Amino acid sequence: MIDHEAPLPPCNFVIFGATGNLASLKLLPALFRLERAGRLPEVLNFIAFGRREFDNASWREYVRDLLKQCCPVEAPAETMARFVARFDYVRGDQDDPAAYELIKETLAKPKLGVCSHVVFYLAIKPNDFPGVIKNLDKAGLNRPRGLHRIVVEKPFGTDIESARVLNELLHRHFDESQIFRIDHYMGKETVQNLLVFRFANTLIEPLWNRNYIDHVQITVAESVGIEQRADYYDKAGAMRDMLQNHLMQLLTLVAMEPPPALEADAMRDEKVKVLRCIRPISKGSVHAHAFRAQYKAGGIGDEQVPGYQDEPGVEAESVTETFVAAKFYIDNWRWRGVPFYLRTGKRLKEQMSMIALRLRHPPQQLFRETPLEALEPNWIVLSIQPNESMHMELHAKQPGLDMTTHMVRLNASYRGTDDQPLDAYEALLLDVIEGDHTLFIRFDEVEWAWRVVDPILKYWSRERDFIHTYPAGSWGPLEANRLFDAEDTEWRNKV
Numbered sequence: 011m012i013d014h015e016a017p018l019p020p021c022n023f024v025i026f027g028a029t030g031n032l033a034s035l036k037l038l039p040a041l042f043r044l045e046r047a048g049r050l051p052e053v054l055n056f057i058a059f060g061r062r063e064f065d066n067a068s069w070r071e072y073v074r075d076l077l078k079q080c081c082p083v084e085a086p087a088e089t090m091a092r093f094v095a096r097f098d099y100v101r102g103d104q105d106d107p108a109a110y111e112l113i114k115e116t117l118a119k120p121k122l123g124v125c126s127h128v129v130f131y132l133a134i135k136p137n138d139f140p141g142v143i144k145n146l147d148k149a150g151l152n153r154p155r156g157l158h159r160i161v162v163e164k165p166f167g168t169d170i171e172s173a174r175v176l177n178e179l180l181h182r183h184f185d186e187s188q189i190f191r192i193d194h195y196m197g198k199e200t201v202q203n204l205l206v207f208r209f210a211n212t213l214i215e216p217l218w219n220r221n222y223i224d225h226v227q228i229t230v231a232e233s234v235g236i237e238q239r240a241d242y243y244d245k246a247g248a249m250r251d252m253l254q255n256h257l258m259q260l261l262t263l264v265a266m267e268p269p270p271a272l273e274a275d276a277m278r279d280e281k282v283k284v285l286r287c288i289r290p291i292s293k294g295s296v297h298a299h300a301f302r303a304q305y306k307a308g309g310i311g312d313e314q315v316p317g318y319q320d321e322p323g324v325e326a327e328s329v330t331e332t333f334v335a336a337k338f339y340i341d342n343w344r345w346r347g348v349p350f351y352l353r354t355g356k357r358l359k360e361q362m363s364m365i366a367l368r369l370r371h372p373p374q375q376l377f378r379e380t381p382l383e384a385l386e387p388n389w390i391v392l393s394i395q396p397n398e399s400m401h402m403e404l405h406a407k408q409p410g411l412d413m414t415t416h417m418v419r420l421n422a423s424y425r426g427t428d429d430q431p432l433d434a435y436e437a438l439l440l441d442v443i444e445g446d447h448t449l450f451i452r453f454d455e456v457e458w459a460w461r462v463v464d465p466i467l468k469y470w471s472r473e474r475d476f477i478h479t480y481p482a483g484s485w486g487p488l489e490a491n492r493l494f495d496a497e498d499t500e501w502r503n504k505v
């Protein structure tokens with residue numbers, strides 16, 4: 011990993027889809043927060059590229075307004091002024107080669123100083139990747155090969171075949187060292203802290219295996235719906251949108267062996283080994299390993315929300331899943347026999363993501379004749395959202411004459427209440443500018459992850475007339491419990 015304290019190289023940063031959802035919700039706020047924290051290099055020119063009618067002045071005004079709404083912490087006026095002054099707006103159609111000549115002209119006269127390289131950030135719909143990649147090449151913007159960088163958002167393909175096609179296309183026009191496949195979950199603080207928790211403490215690692223862990227649950231629950239993204243989401247569904255990438259990445263970090271060094275390829279080699287050891291799901295076992303469902307109308311807090319099929323832009327009778335639960339086995343020495351339960355969904359009761367490891371019961375039932383007969387199991391819980399925290403749940407005796415216990419939490423939370431949480435994009439954007447691939451996804455990870463979920467998707471694609479449902483505001487359908495191996499297992503919904 012690169013030392014983030016070192017000064018960043020001067021850089022041009024071109025945002026495709028600058029007026030879109032991702033740029034407004036994630037990218038621009040993250041870049042601004044980096045500005046506020048004094049982490050951007052002095053020479054960093056942004057070029058916002060989009061179809062909407064802006065000139066430089068009106069675009070800068072637009073950015074100001076946007077940031078006032080989404081970054082409530084006050085920033086000094088000069089910070090905002092410095093940030094917006096970094097931008098040029100280039101108006102054009104990404105399918106039109108002439109627009110790339112305009113980008114080239116703007117790059118040729120950088121405002122703040124000469125840059126060593128350009129980052130092209132594709133904050134656009136996956137269907138538009140190929141056109142933009144080819145046009146960048148036509149305009150010579152991918153050259154010299156090996157220098158400039160291209161950032162590609164997930165989902166990378168829609169199945170293993172399309173992922174390979176996209177990858178070949180990228181390699182025709184860019185070298186692997188230029189390609190940054192981003193999965194923003196890799197930039198989340200808890201996710202990175204998981205590595206420290208596991209590999210910097212002697213206490214944890216001896217427990218982290220099939221001898222002590224009963225099962226692992228990875229939950230990414232969202233209370234939001236599909237947010238005007240029906241055209242993308244209705245074709246993708248929760249499996250492609252979340253599980254194949256974000257949840258699979260979490261799984262690899264939980265399950266991987268310690269890498270020999272904190273280097274990009276060493277880390278990614280270990281993650282790939284995990285994916286390769288996931289037991290393939292045969293056609294006949296899809297039902298036992300995966301479950302999908304879709305939300306119906308319901309209430310989230312005080313708000314009544316429509317069902318998925320009534321969201322604008324969703325096809326009538328759509329059977330796209332907005333909830334998916336899956337069970338995987340990792341057949342290696344560390345994890346054989348330990349189920350990994352993954353679950354994610356939209357319009358669930360709460361916005362909550364966590365990794366929870368349930369430990370096995372003690373081998374001896376020493377407390378059989380006491381009120382402790384049915385001891386609750388121990389857990390190790392890492393909360394990712396809304397609050398980052400880590401704790402272990404252990405039994406301790408209640409003070410007094412009776413043999414009763416209560417659960418105590420060994421809390422390893424590391425964020426003070428006043429600390430501003432980092433957004434995942436902030437760390438990753440710095441990495442792209444610096445050229446550190448450690449937290450980005452190598453193609454073999456993408457490919458192996460598709461190999462795991464493809465059989466499920468293929469099977470579902472043939473079941474086009476039925477999908478389970480759950481009311482918005484619930485924790486998903488009870489039928490998802492059918493995946494559990496043991497009767498005493500249930501989804502953990504609370505951190």
Ligand code: BG6
Pocket residue numbers: 194232251252395434
């Ligand atoms: C994106 C998905 O990758 O991640 C969205 O496309 C989802 O559907 C989002 O809402 C969740 O990210 P976060 O950081 O809010 O958990």
